[in-house]
Amino acid sequence: VSFASAEEVRAAQELLLKGLSFEELMKRYPNPEQEFDGFISPQQLSPQLATSFADMNRGDVTHEPIQMGNRFYLFKLSAVERNPNAEPFELVRNQIAQAVKRQKVENQIER
Numbered sequence: 001v002s003f004a005s006a007e008e009v010r011a012a013q014e015l016l017l018k019g020l021s022f023e024e025l026m027k028r029y030p031n032p033e034q035e036f037d038g039f040i041s042p043q044q045l046s047p048q049l050a051t052s053f054a055d056m057n058r059g060d061v062t063h064e065p066i067q068m069g070n071r072f073y074l075f076k077l078s079a080v081e082r083n084p085n086a087e088p089f090e091l092v093r094n095q096i097a098q099a100v101k102r103q104k105v106e107n108q109i110e111r
Helices: 006-017 022-028 047-054 089-110
Strands: 066-068 071-073
Touching (some): 006 022, 047 066
């Protein structure tokens, strides 16, 4: 849900705290961005959004408004989906371990 000012988004958060559903909030503050219903991978998000969504579970709403440009946003994580093309963790475990070791060595060298 998009808001024009910090005051407007804080008022909307108060409505959510009082029990208004996010879906009802969307109806009160309609905008064309709400029509998006696809999936976005974490790599497609800006670092700010990726950080905001990192600790969220399905159904959670962002605790703090996110400012992008001159607008403020509240997001609800409606679904989480696994990439169907992702390799199983068991297959990439060694690659990840090697990358971590390499990073540690690079950090030691830099020190």
